[in-house]
Amino acid sequence: MTTMLNRNFLSKKRRRQIKGGGKPQWRQRRVLPGLPLTLGLSVTYLSLIVLLPLSTAFVESAGMGWREFVQAAFSPRVMAAYKLTFGVALAAALLNAVFGLLVAWVLTRYQFPGRRLIDALVDLPFALPTAVAGIALTAIYARNGWMGSWLDPLGIKVAFTPLGIGVALVFIGLPFVVRTLQPVIEELDAELEEAAAMLGASRWTTFRRVIFPLLLPALLTGFALAFARGIGEYGSVVFISGNMPGKTEIAPLLIVTNLEQYDYAGATAIAVVMLLASFLLLLAINLLQRWSRRRIGHS
Amino acid sequence: MSIQANNISKHFGATCALNDVSLKVKKGHLTALVGPSGSGKTTLLRILAGLENPDPGGGELLFHGEDVSGLPVQKRRVGMVFQHYALFRHLTVEQNIGFGLSVRDRSERPSRKAIRDKARELLSLVQLEGLGSRLPQQLSGGQRQRVALARALAIEPRILLLDEPFGALDAKVRKDLRRWLRQFHEEVRLTTVFVTHDQEEALELADEVVVMSNASVAQVGTPQEVFDRPSSPFVIEFMGNVNRLESGYWPRESDADASSPQPHLHPDTDGIHSREVKPRDPLYVRPHDIEIRPADEDGTLPARVLHIFSAGSVGRVTLERIRTHEILEAEVSRSELDELNIGAGDAVGIRFRHIRLFARNAEGQQEIVEKEKTAVRFTEE
Numbered sequence: 001m002t003t004m005l006n007r008n009f010l011s012k013k014r015r016r017q018i019k020g021g022g023k024p025q026w027r028q029r030r031v032l033p034g035l036p037l038t039l040g041l042s043v044t045y046l047s048l049i050v051l052l053p054l055s056t057a058f059v060e061s062a063g064m065g066w067r068e069f070v071q072a073a074f075s076p077r078v079m080a081a082y083k084l085t086f087g088v089a090l091a092a093a094l095l096n097a098v099f100g101l102l103v104a105w106v107l108t109r110y111q112f113p114g115r116r117l118i119d120a121l122v123d124l125p126f127a128l129p130t131a132v133a134g135i136a137l138t139a140i141y142a143r144n145g146w147m148g149s150w151l152d153p154l155g156i157k158v159a160f161t162p163l164g165i166g167v168a169l170v171f172i173g174l175p176f177v178v179r180t181l182q183p184v185i186e187e188l189d190a191e192l193e194e195a196a197a198m199l200g201a202s203r204w205t206t207f208r209r210v211i212f213p214l215l216l217p218a219l220l221t222g223f224a225l226a227f228a229r230g231i232g233e234y235g236s237v238v239f240i241s242g243n244m245p246g247k248t249e250i251a252p253l254l255i256v257t258n259l260e261q262y263d264y265a266g267a268t269a270i271a272v273v274m275l276l277a278s279f280l281l282l283l284a285i286n287l288l289q290r291w292s293r294r295r296i297g298h299s
Numbered sequence: 300m301s302i303q304a305n306n307i308s309k310h311f312g313a314t315c316a317l318n319d320v321s322l323k324v325k326k327g328h329l330t331a332l333v334g335p336s337g338s339g340k341t342t343l344l345r346i347l348a349g350l351e352n353p354d355p356g357g358g359e360l361l362f363h364g365e366d367v368s369g370l371p372v373q374k375r376r377v378g379m380v381f382q383h384y385a386l387f388r389h390l391t392v393e394q395n396i397g398f399g400l401s402v403r404d405r406s407e408r409p410s411r412k413a414i415r416d417k418a419r420e421l422l423s424l425v426q427l428e429g430l431g432s433r434l435p436q437q438l439s440g441g442q443r444q445r446v447a448l449a450r451a452l453a454i455e456p457r458i459l460l461l462d463e464p465f466g467a468l469d470a471k472v473r474k475d476l477r478r479w480l481r482q483f484h485e486e487v488r489l490t491t492v493f494v495t496h497d498q499e500e501a502l503e504l505a506d507e508v509v510v511m512s513n514a515s516v517a518q519v520g521t522p523q524e525v526f527d528r529p530s531s532p533f534v535i536e537f538m539g540n541v542n543r544l545e546s547g548y549w550p551r552e553s554d555a556d557a558s559s560p561q562p563h564l565h566p567d568t569d570g571i572h573s574r575e576v577k578p579r580d581p582l583y584v585r586p587h588d589i590e591i592r593p594a595d596e597d598g599t600l601p602a603r604v605l606h607i608f609s610a611g612s613v614g615r616v617t618l619e620r621i622r623t624h625e626i627l628e629a630e631v632s633r634s635e636l637d638e639l640n641i642g643a644g645d646a647v648g649i650r651f652r653h654i655r656l657f658a659r660n661a662e663g664q665q666e667i668v669e670k671e672k673t674a675v676r677f678t679e680e
Contacts, residue, residue, distance in 0.1 A: 191385035194350050197372045198379045199399035199454055209402065213389040296389040 057275060060268040072269035077245050078254060081270075085251040086277065088162055089230030092169035097223045100177025101215070107178070108185040122178050125171055130235025137168055138240045160242030165250065168236040173226030180222035184215055217293040224285040231278055300363045300457040300490050301326045302347065307358040309342055309351065316342040317353070318514040324458075324507070326363075327488045329481075331501035334511030335537065340494045341462060343511070347492060348460050349375045362457055378451030378489075382463040384443045386435040392446050393418045393431035399454035421449040425483075441472040452487075461493035465500060477504055498538045502526060510534050532657055535583050542589070542627045544582040544620075581656070588653040589629035591616060591639055599648025602627070604641050609633065616641075618649060 141158035258267035302324040332340040345351040349372040396418040425445040529535035614636035
């Protein structure tokens with residue numbers, strides 16, 4: 001409150017005097033040393049590792065004419081791939097948000113035999129080479145596989161359909177949701193639930209009105225991570241999808257296909273569109289997260 | 300609403316948190332559960348709240364004569380203020396206070412406007428008018444606590460429980476809130492139980508004090524009773540400052556056989572049945588019952604001044620008894636201290652105005668024996 005008052009009612013000069021003897025603030029000695037060095041290192045590192053490769057995509061595609069770019073990036077086949085990629089990734093991330101929350105809750109809140117084993121299993125999709133996951137899932141869900149042979153008579157086809165892609169993305173994305181939620185659930189104050197119960201709230205009401213709002217920011221983070229991973233996922237999908245153009249062909253596969261045909265410009269054009277789309281989506285999720293975080297009192 | 304707990308026990312695994320505890324809280328009283336950590340006071344409070352179930356078999360818990368031990372937390376209508384307040388940080392102050400009403404079944408739920416009006420009314424009761432739209436983290440500790448209190452009161456509880464209500468506050472706010480809570484209690488007259496480890500808080504605030512030790516109740520009484528007539532060495536040591544003298548005295552009445560290694564208190568003059576007070580049974584003297592006299596005055600024990608704290612309303616003098624090296628704390632008024640004109644290292648004589656010691660009665664229970672100074676004789680005299 002006082003700082004706000006200072007800001008509003010004092011002259012610039014006076015404010016500066018209050019802050020630090022007339023010197024501009026950045027000139028003051030900081031308590032933690034090494035800001036220029038660490039900041040410099042971080043920026044350089046991020047530039048080399050993240051920014052440089054990404055900008056190459058833009059530079060490469062900039063070499064194309066507008067027409068060529070549109071043709072490469074927005075042809076019907078590519079558009080179908082975008083829709084499939086973003087659509088299935090979204091669906092898978094939503095499903096993961098629901099069941100990931102459940103898994104994280106069970107693993108954190110309850111003690112039962114085998115809990116640690118299951119907890120360790122959650123990380124497997126992180127560690128397993130995605131191609132292995134793809135092959136395994138295809139084997140299970142193919143018409144003659146364990147699950148496939150049960151589902152096929154019911155008219156449900158998994159392998160070589162968008163549903164199969166969804167299965168792969170659910171598998172890949174689960175640990176993101178579980179691992180972001182676990183520490184937050186662990187830190188939930190048991191007193192909050194007790195307080196709600198003493199005020200007459202049932203278990204379900206307590207979850208809905210007290211616990212869920214507190215978990216929401218972390219849930220959104222997990223969702224965003226799973227979603228982003230789903231958009232970019234390649235290895236596990238190519239086996240189970242069957243890669244039928246316009247039907248089960250995902251955008252990352254198109255990029256690889258273009259690369260294999262030495263059509264670098266075409267590949268980067270698709271990459272740029274995906275990059276921008278992903279960026280906008282993640283930005284939206286981040287804003288949502290900031291809003292929910294502020295609601296629960298983290299600024 | 301009165302509370303009666305009969306023969307409540309509670310074990311957590313092998314550890315016993317409450318051992319056959321019985322408790323009566325009178326309607327409209329403010330009762331303190333006080334004891335060191337691990338004495339079971341918080342467990343008892345949580346059992347009253349319904350957050351913990353007592354061990355099955357035997358125990359019963361009655362609110363105004365009605366057995367509530369089978370009643371789930373949600374139905375008990377008990378208001379509780381948690382130590383760290385447990386405010387819902389994603390809800391505004393007003394929403395926090397209205398929470399209890401807004402989660403009722405639709406048929407019993409007041410309208411939104413009624414809930415808001417109730418929240419505002421409670422906010423003004425706890426003197427926080429106008430802060431309804433703030434979030435909890437925008438409030439100070441003392442304000443948060445009052446919001447928690449208002450939230451607990453919104454459901455019109457039958458009893459109110461407070462867990463370490465001042466534990467998380469700094470000294471100044473603590474004092475103010477203590478006074479405020481006492482006044483508040485006078486106004487609402489709700490049967491209230493609070494837990495504290497601070498004996499001063501218990502003595503100053505409560506109508507009745509329940510001293511707990513080692514999973515059981517050590518003494519129940521008004522603050523005056525607990526302070527003046529503690530039932531055991533534990534209570535006298537826990538409730539208020541006291542000096543403990545281990546050795547070197549015997550009762551006056553046994554002057555005749557002063558050479559006897561095991562002197563007796565005289566049964567008739569003591570008003571308790573015959574038993575022995577061994578020279579090793581401790582004596583207790585409150586700091587304000589120590590009189591500091593010039594050295595070698597008749598009838599005093601020789602002592603040495605170690606330290607004088609005079610920055611306070613009373614002067615506190617740390618003394619060392621020469622013969623036994625026991626350290627004693629004495630409280631002397633400031634004017635008396637000036638008159639004495641002593642400094643660290645000076646030799647003085649001390650006298651006790653009032654001495655307490657504990658002895659077993661016929662039933663083998665420990666009982667307090669109070670003595671004027673003349674009743675006990677020290678070996679130096």
